[in-house]
Amino acid sequence: MKVVNSLKTLKSRDRNCKMVRRRGRVYIINKKNPRMKVRQG
Secondary structure: OEEOOOOHHHHOOOOOOEEEEEOOEEEEEOOOOHHHOEEEO
């Protein structure tokens, strides 16, 4: 999982990426390609 400052660019890398807010953190998860996991905050 990557930890990044900006998620906007990473969200646009794959159309299966979903943005999820959990416990005050923002995650991008991708069921089709699990390598695209990202966390912010």
